Amino acid sequence: MKSFATFVFSLVLLGTAAAQERVARVGYLSWQDSGAYYEATLKGFANGLREQGYVEGKNLELLRRSASNDAERFKPIARELAAAKVDVFFAPATPMATAAWYAVKNTPIVIATILDPVEMEFVKSLARPGTRVTGVTTMNDELTTKRLQLLMEAVPGLKRVGVVIDEAMRTACKQEIDHTAAAAKKLGLTLVTVHVDQPEALDAAFRKLTDAKVQAVTSTLISTRNNMEKEFADAALKYRLPSMHELEFAAQQGGLMSYGPDFP
Numbered sequence: 057m058k059s060f061a062t063f064v065f066s067l068v069l070l071g072t073a074a075a076q077e078r079v080a081r082v083g084y085l086s087w088q089d090s091g092a093y094y095e096a097t098l099k100g101f102a103n104g105l106r107e108q109g110y111v112e113g114k115n116l117e118l119l120r121r122s123a124s125n126d127a128e129r130f131k132p133i134a135r136e137l138a139a140a141k142v143d144v145f146f147a148p149a150t151p152m153a154t155a156a157w158y159a160v161k162n163t164p165i166v167i168a169t170i171l172d173p174v175e176m177e178f179v180k181s182l183a184r185p186g187t188r189v190t191g192v193t194t195m196n197d198e199l200t201t202k203r204l205q206l207l208m209e210a211v212p213g214l215k216r217v218g219v220v221i222d223e224a225m226r227t228a229c230k231q232e233i234d235h236t237a238a239a240a241k242k243l244g245l246t247l248v249t250v251h252v253d254q255p256e257a258l259d260a261a262f263r264k265l266t267d268a269k270v271q272a273v274t275s276t277l278i279s280t281r282n283n284m285e286k287e288f289a290d291a292a293l294k295y296r297l298p299s300m301h302e303l304e305f306a307a308q309q310g311g312l313m314s315y316g317p318d319f320p
Contacts, residue, residue, distance in 0.1 A: 080110060081117045083137030083145045085130060085152035089122040096305040097148045097168045130155035138163065153178065153189070167191035169303065171231040201239040203315045207272045207300050208243065210312065216246045218265035218273040218297065220288065223253040236274070255287040262291040274300040285309040
């Protein structure tokens, strides 16, 4: 089951006939330059541009910049793209969007898996953004609550849920963690959190969760940085724990289910 929390996806690239006649420049900020998250978000974005008549190598130049898993690199590479005078930033997640926001004042920013853009003050509301930021959000009270409700339907008698957090994303995921904790409290669920910093740490994390007698697991954007979805799904299967994910491609890696935006 999918739900979309979207607001208008319109780019400055489409503004004038003159823009149609020149090569548009898009700056893409990413954690890595490969992996399931990279492929899923970039594919959806590229497909949307193609539908509007923009094709890379013809009338579109896509400037890709990877932080190589180092969050500190986002600010300088965002400034580099701003200096290259890109027409728009594609900054899927919170660290990228934040770097793009402060790199330049007027360039539009398209997001894809950001948490709550209203709470972060990137937009005034989902219905009427009122700023230069547009795109898709994967996290708000409604989505978070629904994910836990779906887990409750899948696991009768669910009381304890494990949450796996990427240690390097702890600050970026604070909103998500807070949303999840609030939703769990409202639903009468107990959360048990564990932190990992690399795929190899997942097995030990799942052992801790099973020792804590959790009955299901969810993750907080572990796919964004380290592309750990396959290892996460494998560990969930190994320890026989139903898993909930934010993005469809995570479930395709072997997770039980996902609930969030699609990237066709």
